[in-house]
Amino acid sequence: MTQIIIQGLLLSGLYALIAMGFMLIFSIGRVLNLAYGAYLMVGGYVYFWVSQQLGLPQIIGIAAATMMGVIMGLLKHRLIVKPLKGDHVAVEISTLILAVVMQAGVVLVFGDASKILLPIVPGVTQIEGAAVTYNILVAAIISWIIIIGLYVFVRNTYTGRAMQAVSMDEKGAAISGIDPDRVNLITWGISGGLGAVGGVFFASYTQLSPTMWVGPLIISVAIVIVGGIGSIMGTLIVAHIIGFLEVIVVAKLAPELRGVFTMLLIIFVLVLRPQGLFGREEAH
Amino acid sequence: MTAALEVRHLVKKFGGLTATDNLSFSVSTGESLGLIGPNGAGKTTVFSLIMGELIQNAGTIHLDGVEISKLSTAQRIKKGVSRTYQVPRPFAELTVRENIRVGLMPNSVRQMVFGNSDKARETELALSVGLSEADIERNVGELSMGDLRKLEFARTLATGAKIMLLDEVFAGLTSGEISMIAELIQDLRDQGFTFVMVSHDLPAMEPLVDRTIAIERGALIAQGSFASVLADETVRAAYLGT
Amino acid sequence: MNLRWYHFLLWAAFAATLMLMPELVSKGTLRTMIFACYLAIFAVSWDLLSGRTGYISFGHPFLIGIGAYTTAILSKRFDVPLELSIPIAVVVTMIGGLIVLLPALRIKGSYFALVTLAYMELIYQLTQVVRPDLTGGTRGISGIETLTRGAVNGYYLAATLLIILTIFSWALMRTRIGTALWAIGMNEESVRGSGLSTTKLKCFAFLASAFVAGLGGAFYVHYLGSIAPRALFDINFLFTILVAVLIGGAGTIIGPVMGAFFLVFLLEWLRPWLPGAERYFIYGLIALVIYMYEPKGIIRIFSNLLGKLRGANK
Numbered sequence: 069m070t071q072i073i074i075q076g077l078l079l080s081g082l083y084a085l086i087a088m089g090f091m092l093i094f095s096i097g098r099v100l101n102l103a104y105g106a107y108l109m110v111g112g113y114v115y116f117w118v119s120q121q122l123g124l125p126q127i128i129g130i131a132a133a134t135m136m137g138v139i140m141g142l143l144k145h146r147l148i149v150k151p152l153k154g155d156h157v158a159v160e161i162s163t164l165i166l167a168v169v170m171q172a173g174v175v176l177v178f179g180d181a182s183k184i185l186l187p188i189v190p191g192v193t194q195i196e197g198a199a200v201t202y203n204i205l206v207a208a209i210i211s212w213i214i215i216i217g218l219y220v221f222v223r224n225t226y227t228g229r230a231m232q233a234v235s236m237d238e239k240g241a242a243i244s245g246i247d248p249d250r251v252n253l254i255t256w257g258i259s260g261g262l263g264a265v266g267g268v269f270f271a272s273y274t275q276l277s278p279t280m281w282v283g284p285l286i287i288s289v290a291i292v293i294v295g296g297i298g299s300i301m302g303t304l305i306v307a308h309i310i311g312f313l314e315v316i317v318v319a320k321l322a323p324e325l326r327g328v329f330t331m332l333l334i335i336f337v338l339v340l341r342p343q344g345l346f347g348r349e350e351a352h
Numbered sequence: 353m354t355a356a357l358e359v360r361h362l363v364k365k366f367g368g369l370t371a372t373d374n375l376s377f378s379v380s381t382g383e384s385l386g387l388i389g390p391n392g393a394g395k396t397t398v399f400s401l402i403m404g405e406l407i408q409n410a411g412t413i414h415l416d417g418v419e420i421s422k423l424s425t426a427q428r429i430k431k432g433v434s435r436t437y438q439v440p441r442p443f444a445e446l447t448v449r450e451n452i453r454v455g456l457m458p459n460s461v462r463q464m465v466f467g468n469s470d471k472a473r474e475t476e477l478a479l480s481v482g483l484s485e486a487d488i489e490r491n492v493g494e495l496s497m498g499d500l501r502k503l504e505f506a507r508t509l510a511t512g513a514k515i516m517l518l519d520e521v522f523a524g525l526t527s528g529e530i531s532m533i534a535e536l537i538q539d540l541r542d543q544g545f546t547f548v549m550v551s552h553d554l555p556a557m558e559p560l561v562d563r564t565i566a567i568e569r570g571a572l573i574a575q576g577s578f579a580s581v582l583a584d585e586t587v588r589a590a591y592l593g594t
Numbered sequence: 595m596n597l598r599w600y601h602f603l604l605w606a607a608f609a610a611t612l613m614l615m616p617e618l619v620s621k622g623t624l625r626t627m628i629f630a631c632y633l634a635i636f637a638v639s640w641d642l643l644s645g646r647t648g649y650i651s652f653g654h655p656f657l658i659g660i661g662a663y664t665t666a667i668l669s670k671r672f673d674v675p676l677e678l679s680i681p682i683a684v685v686v687t688m689i690g691g692l693i694v695l696l697p698a699l700r701i702k703g704s705y706f707a708l709v710t711l712a713y714m715e716l717i718y719q720l721t722q723v724v725r726p727d728l729t730g731g732t733r734g735i736s737g738i739e740t741l742t743r744g745a746v747n748g749y750y751l752a753a754t755l756l757i758i759l760t761i762f763s764w765a766l767m768r769t770r771i772g773t774a775l776w777a778i779g780m781n782e783e784s785v786r787g788s789g790l791s792t793t794k795l796k797c798f799a800f801l802a803s804a805f806v807a808g809l810g811g812a813f814y815v816h817y818l819g820s821i822a823p824r825a826l827f828d829i830n831f832l833f834t835i836l837v838a839v840l841i842g843g844a845g846t847i848i849g850p851v852m853g854a855f856f857l858v859f860l861l862e863w864l865r866p867w868l869p870g871a872e873r874y875f876i877y878g879l880i881a882l883v884i885y886m887y888e889p890k891g892i893i894r895i896f897s898n899l900l901g902k903l904r905g906a907n908k
Contacts, residue, residue, distance in 0.1 A: 100704050151886060156704055157650055161840065162885055164652075168833045169878035176875055282829055286715055289708055324723045331716035338709050339697040403787070429789030441787070443780040446773065454777045455788045457770055461798045464771040511789045 071198040072315055078200070078208040080311025082269055083287055084304050085211035088218060089262030090288035091295070091303050095235040096255045099156050103144065103163040104263055104288060105281030106170040107137050111264025112271030112280065113174055116185055126188055133264045141260020145253050167281060174278045182277030188268070207269035214265065219300055231255055283327070290330045294337045309333075354417035356381040356546045357402070357433065357515050362411035364394075364401055364570070371397045372408065373570035379515070384537075384547040386561035386578060388554070390591050394570040395550045399435050399517045404428050415515070426459050434513035438520040440500040442492040442507075449474050449488050451503055455510030474510075481505045481536055498529030505536060515546040522553040530556050554582070566590070597768075605761060612753040616746050623862065624745045628817065630858035631752035635810035637838040637850035638763050643803035645845035646772065647796060648779035649699070653710025654835055656717050657804050659826045661687040661811030663721070666738050666821050667728050676739060680812045687808025688801050699796045702782075718827035734822030741816045748817050755813055756851070759806050764847045766802065775799055776845065830874070837881040843891025852892060857881075 086108065093101045111133040119129030148166065152158045187203035194200070222228035233241040234251045242248050270284055290310060295302030313329045355378035364372035371394045379385045387395055400406040402413055404425040413421045420428050443451050452474045457464055478488050481502040487495065492503060501521060508516055518537075522530050530553070537560050541547065551557040558578050565575040566587045574584040581587055615627055636658055644651045665683035668674040674682070698709040721729045729735070742748045766772065774795055777785045785792050815821050825831070834857065842853025857877065864873045888895050 100708070148886070157648065157707075158885075158889060160704055160707060161650070161836065162882060164829075164833065165837060165878055165882045165885065168830060169875060169882060171830075172873075172875035172878055282715075286712070289711075293705075293708065322723060324719060328716060328719050331712045331719070334712040335698075335709055335716070338701055338705050338712075405783075405786075424791065425786050426789050426791040429787070434789070435787065437787075441781050441784040443777045443784065445780055446776060450773050450777075453770065453773055454785065454790070457774060457788070457790060459790050459794070461771065461794060464774060465766065465769045467770070469770055507784075507788060 070196040072312075072319055074195055074198050074200060075319075076308070076312040076315040078204045079273075079315055080308040081208035081211040081215075082204070082266070082273060083291060083311045084215055084307035085262065086266040086270060086284050087288045087291035087295075087303050087307055088215060088300075089259040089266065090285075091292045091300070092231070092255050092259045092262070094292050095299075096231060097149065097252055099149065099159045100289070101144075101163050101259070102160055102285065103167040103170065104259070105283075105285030106167040107140060107260050107263030108267030108270055108284050109174060109276075109278070109281040110140065110170060111137050111267030112185065112276050113178055114264070115268040115271070116178075116183060116276055120186060130265065130268055133268050134261045137260035137262070137264025137267075138257045139260070141256040141258070141263075142253060144260070145256035149252075149256070150249070167285075171278045171281065178276075178278075180278065182275050182280075184275055185268075185272045188272050203272055207273060211266075211269065214262070215300075215304070218262075222300070227251070227254060286327070286334075287330060290334045294333055355379060355414070356383070356416060357548070358414040358417075359398070359402065360412045360414070362398070362401060362413070363409045364397055364406060365409050371570050372401060375411075375567065375570060375572055377565050377572065377575070379546055379548055381514075381546055382541075382544050383563065384541055384549065384561045386557055386564035386581075387548055387550045387567065388557075388564060388581070388587075389567040389573075393568050393590070395567065396438070396519055397570070398567075399519055399548075399550070402428075402433065402517060403435050429511050429513070430459060432512060432514040433517070434508045434511045434515070435517035436501075436504045436508060436519055436521060438523055440497075440504050442495075442500055442503055444493050445491065447489055447491055448478055448483060448495070448503060448506075451492055452477050452506050452510050455507035477506045477510055478503075481509070482532060496529075497524045498526065498532060501525065501529070501533055502536070505533075505540075513545075515548070516540075518547060518549045518551075520551055521549070522551055522556050534560060608760075609757045612757060613750075615753070616749055621745050624749050626858055626862050628745070628749050628752045630855050631749070631756040632810060632814045632817070633834060633838055633858060634756050634851040634854035635759055635806060635814075636835045637842070637854045638760055638847055639803050639806035639810060640835050640839050641844060641847055641850045642763055642767075642806060643799050645839060645847075645850070646767070646775035646779050647799055649702075649796065650707040651710045651803075652707045652832060652836075653695075653712075653714040654807060655827050655831050656710065656714040657687055657691050657807040658811035658814075659714075659717060659721075659823075660690055661808030662815035662821055662826065663729065664808075665812040666735050666815050669816075670735055670738050671728055676741065676816060680809070680816070683812040684805060684808040687811070688804040691804040691807075692797065692800060695800065696797070699793065699800065714827050714832065718823050721823045721827070729823075730821075732823065734820060734825075736820035738815060738819050738821065740819045741813065751813070752817065755809070759809070760847060760851055763802070763806065767845075767847055771795070771798065779845075833878075837878070839891075840885050840889070841881055841891055843893035846891075846893050849891050849893035856892065 090101065090104045093099060114133040114136045115129040118124050118132045119126045148162050149159055152162065187201060189202040189206045191202040192199055193202060193205070222231060230241065230246045230251050233244065233246055234248045238248050271280065274280065287310060291303055291306045295306040310330055310333070314326045317329060318326050358378035360376050362372050362375045375398065387398065389395055397406065401408050404423060408421070412419055415431050415433055420431055443454065453469050456470060456473060458467070475488060483499060483502050483506065487499060492500065495503065521533055525533065534556055537547065549557060549561060561578055563576070564578045564581040566573050566581050566584065568590040573586045573590060574581045616624060619627065636654065640651060640654050643649065661683045664686045665679040668679035668682060669676055694713065698706055701709065722732045742751050774785065774790060778792055778795060782792055838853040838857050839850040840853070841856060842851065843849025860877055860880065861873050864876055884892065
């Protein structure tokens with residue numbers, strides 16, 4: 069029982085971090101960035117390359133991964149999202165194609181086989197009789213720090229509030245002197261960075277492989293869809309629902325079924341309540 | 353005599369807001385009814401309720417004495433009532449002919465697949481609303497606002513409508529286009545079509561209606577001749593704002 | 595339906611080219627051609643549902659998978675003859691898919707795409723766990739009875755199926771229902787406002803699509819002789835179908851067929867330089883560039899060129 073609670077909390081923290089970047093894009097531009105999972109993958113691989121193949125300090129690896137994520141986010145906004153001018157379906161299709169291209173790119177550079185990432189912080193500790201690796205503990209703590217940081221940023225800075233404004237009403241924000249294009253660009257950059265950092269931790273929790281982007285993408289989709297548009301709290305809550313569901317299913321039913329309930333949750337929520345459990349209703 | 357369209361005690365609520373408040377009115381066959389009211393009075397909501405695009409909380413809608421409140425939008429249209437929208441909604445990448453064709457289609461997959469389209473009728477409808485021969489094969493993306501309105505009429509007529517609900521048909525038109533559309537409506541009135549009309553352009557609307565009702569906050573506040581409704585104290589107060 | 599003499603001519607040329615192919619190319623290339631034919635069938639199936647209506651399906655492998663698994667399980671585990679198991683598979687795909695996806699047809703745009711994607715992942719995970727004695731679990735089923743022997747016969751079968759299904763779908767889309775489906779993609783409310791039940795139309799498009807997907811999936815599995823969940827219910831497989839349609843030109847039926855052949859030949863052509871999965875890198879990039887440049891696909895690029903040539907001749 070303790071095991072489940074601890075595992076659930078740690079996994080949920082990680083999922084919340086992963087979903088944040090995806091949620092930002094969805095709430096600002098109303099587009100589903102299906103290449104989001106690929107940020108995680110590339111982040112993981114960049115970290116692997118810098119810290120394990122080049123042997124540089126881990127912190128540089130994480131910084132490099134984040135930088136790479138930010139650059140990818142910015143490029144994607146400039147080269148794909150902006151030229152398609154808000155055609156959501158086109159953005160989704162092209163980001164899905166892009167994700168597969170990035171997957172193939174990773175195969176090209178690193179090969180097909182999956183790679184094991186050394187723990188970022190080695191060691192195991194006991195909490196209430198449950199074995200917890202320092203690695204996932206640190207991942208969860210850093211996730212929380214980043215999430216709280218993001219929350220403060222969105223609430224208290226000018227850019228953050230501009231992001232909120234654009235997410236609620238792009239035209240209204242533009243009239244109030246906010247440049248939605250710039251806000252979008254910044255958001256894509258932040259989202260890329262968050263994804264890449266999340267990817268480093270996610271990879272150290274599972275493993276690095278060219279197809280690793282699908283799982284976190286679907287989890288992010290589920291969390292954001294179920295949590296509702298533009299709700300950091302909703303994202304957090306649903307990240308915990310999904311995280312705990314997975315841990316419980318793995319512990320009590322069968323490991324292969326870990327994703328089944330996530331999928332069912334997506335389907336039921338979308339069909340019955342498309343605005344999500346905690347989202348605001350959208351006027352058209 | 354049964355009315356062509358009769359609305360009885362219609363109520364529609366959006367959360368706490370009452371958009372249609374116990375509204376009753378009727379239109380007899382061949383009559384043209386003006387529906388006026390200030391912005392946000394709930395005029396468009398009434399149309400959406402009649403068409404079944406929104407479902408009322410209470411009340412009934414009858415067409416030629418037959419209740420249609422439980423029917424789907426498609427079924428209501430086949431019973432002879434159809435509407436236009438404030439902003440025309442054509443199929444942007446289809447030609448004028450194909451747009452009209454969609455209106456003429458029977459609501460049956462079998463007939464859609466095996467039946468043939470009636471080209472002569474398509475052309476006839478396009479010409480009858482004042483579109484030119486050259487317009488027919490044109491993509492609707494190339495049409496002017498006035499021509500888009502005409503196309504809406506053609507598609508509405510194609511559905512076999514006898515009662516037309518016109519929502520702001522003069523919006524966005526040049527004065528030349530307004531008189532063309534007005535002429536078209538007069539023409540259709542002479543042919544015996546029934547109209548319910550919403551417009552902010554009261555001078556353009558006046559000659560086109562037999563009778564007028566005014567609503568505010570979804571409730572009926574006045575009815576009678578166009579002039580008498582406009583002269584009504586409550587209506588004036590509603591327009592001026594309270 | 596408005597058929598012209600040159601339609602017959604072009605279709606005859608299309609069929610003849612496909613049928614003559616075994617005389618022209620090597621056995622190895624023929625195997626690639628077989629894959630191209632099945633990919634084209636799947637692309638046509640996708641196009642029937644999504645190409646015109648704009649209801650993007652990310653779950654087509656799910657439909658193809660139902661057809662393939664149904665006939666594979668029936669023939670392998672219950673010794674049902676193929677003449678029976680294939681039609682059953684098609685019916686199961688149509689009915690099963692409809693029951694599952696019907697609620698999803700209410701929701702629009704991105705959300706429809708996501709629900710279909712979720713279905714694909716769901717069935718991927720379920721086939722591995724639920725009744726592995728039937729589905730073969732993660733490893734799938736092998737030693738499934740095949741319909742033909744050898745590349746040449748396999749090719750004739752695939753090509754015939756492709757020709758029939760393409761002409762069927764093309765003809766269907768030239769009727770009024772094709773126009774109505776385009777109209778849904780442009781403005782669904784107005785279609786409803788024209789007195790048509792869009793639910794009925796979408797169901798029809800879905801059933802037509804599921805019919806082609808189920809048939810294609812069933813024949814494909816009886817060509818391959820084996821089936822595994824990861825080969826079918828996979829984003830890469832979805833990607834290949836999607837890219838074939840988009841490169842070719844969505845909504846046109848012929849475009850997706852062209853796109854499928856274009857893709858397969860691109861892969862084949864890249865093989866000497868990039869023998870591994872890296873080919874997908876180039877292939878995806880080309881797809882992305884074409885899609886960004888002309889979302890209506892190569893068929894539109896061709897017709898624009900043709901239009902310019904005609905314009906120049908005048």
